[in-house]
Amino acid sequence: MVFFSRRSLPINLGAELVVEVHNHVLPAVDDGARTVEEAMQMLLFWAEMGYQKVIATPHQNTYMQVSPEAIEAAAQRLHAQLLEQEIPLHLTVAAEYLLEPELQTQLSSLRTFGPKRYVLIELGWWAAPLGWEGFFFTLHAAGYTPILAHPERYDYADEKNLKEWYEKGVLMQINLLSLANKYGRKAQHKAEYLLEKNWVAFAGSDLHHATDIAALREALQHKLLRKRLDRLLNPTLL
Ligand SMILES: [Fe+2]
Numbered sequence: 058m059v060f061f062s063r064r065s066l067p068i069n070l071g072a073e074l075v076v077e078v079h080n081h082v083l084p085a086v087d088d089g090a091r092t093v094e095e096a097m098q099m100l101l102f103w104a105e106m107g108y109q110k111v112i113a114t115p116h117q118n119t120y121m122q123v124s125p126e127a128i129e130a131a132a133q134r135l136h137a138q139l140l141e142q143e144i145p146l147h148l149t150v151a152a153e154y155l156l157e158p159e160l161q162t163q164l165s166s167l168r169t170f171g172p173k174r175y176v177l178i179e180l181g182w183w184a185a186p187l188g189w190e191g192f193f194f195t196l197h198a199a200g201y202t203p204i205l206a207h208p209e210r211y212d213y214a215d216e217k218n219l220k221e222w223y224e225k226g227v228l229m230q231i232n233l234l235s236l237a238n239k240y241g242r243k244a245q246h247k248a249e250y251l252l253e254k255n256w257v258a259f260a261g262s263d264l265h266h267a268t269d270i271a272a273l274r275e276a277l278q279h280k281l282l283r284k285r286l287d288r289l290l291n292p293t294l295l
Contacts, residue, residue, distance in 0.1 A: 072107030073286045076294040078170075079114050079153065079177060079206060079230055079261030083131040086123045087116040089265045097138050098267040100146055106277065110147040110295055112170045114177050114261075118155035153177045153206060156186050164199050171294045173202040177230070180205070184213055193227065207232045207263060209247035210240055216250060228258040228290075234269060237276040252281045258290050 081089020082099050090096040103111055113132065115123050132150050139146055152168040154160055156178050167176050176196060180186055196203045208214055208222060208229045222229060234240070235248035251257050260282065262273050276282070 073292075074260060074289065075107075075109050075292045077103050077108050077111045077262060078259050078291060078294065079232070080111065080264045081113075081115060081153075082111065082135070082148075082264070083113045083115050083128060083150070084134065086127050086131050087121050089115065090267070093134050093138060095267045096135055097142070099264055099270065100135065100139065100148070101142075101144060102267075102270050102273070104144045104146045106274075108146065110149065112294065113148065113150045114153040115150075116155070117152040117168075118157060119159050120155075151175075151177060153179055156180050156189055156192060160192070161195075164195070167201060169201060171202075174200055175204050175228075175294075176201045177206050178203045179207065180211055182211065185211070185218075190225070202228065204228045204230050204259060206230050206261075207235065207244075209235050209244045209251060212243070214247070216247070219247065219251060219256065220254075223254070223256040229256060230259040230261050231257050232263040233260055233276040233279075233282070234263060234272055235276075236279040236282060237272040239269065239272055249281055252285045255285065255288055257285065257288070260289055260291060 080099070081087055082096050084090045084093050084096040090099060100111060115128060117123060128150055132148065135148055139148060149170065150168065151170040154167065154176065169176055180189065193203050205222065205227050208219055209231055229251060231248045231251055232239070235244045238245050264270070264273060
């Protein structure tokens, strides 16, 4: 006799996503985690959810310039804590770049991740930057593969824009927190639309603070996300 089905148990979806690709876990370098303790709460959550690897993506733009030394020091502190607390999580560092003219000058030294030299790029919040297509082309020509961060969060991007980005081959990364209504219904619906259409390449958290862990836990149970897990590329980053 079967008393319960394993399917009825909470599923640790991190075990299927495997790699967390967008977050601000490095302590005291940008607008993300403020302390090592807060960062460790976030890392512990991912480990408990079954993730094996976390790629930290601190902001890199003219408003939030973070020195390589500060990034290295923050990562070292977390590596030491992961070892000391025996948390089986691999932490690496990339970046989240804002598409702005100054980015052109850094083309030789962008922080990448994964087998295709992925570079995480966010657009401006108020209007799509002119010439973004040309810049994505430049990135490809320089040997990088750009990933568009949280397309659902740009207010100016409607379903027509999302379709256009997909058809032009833009790899899109949705925020898991969008699925838990962190940024409003409009962003949530667009994230769901992208999942429904199978246009999502990566799912990341964009977690900035430990206070959003509960929402992230809720997002990981989203039915549509569960349905689309085998289409996501996160595991290729292991
Ligand atoms: Fe971010």
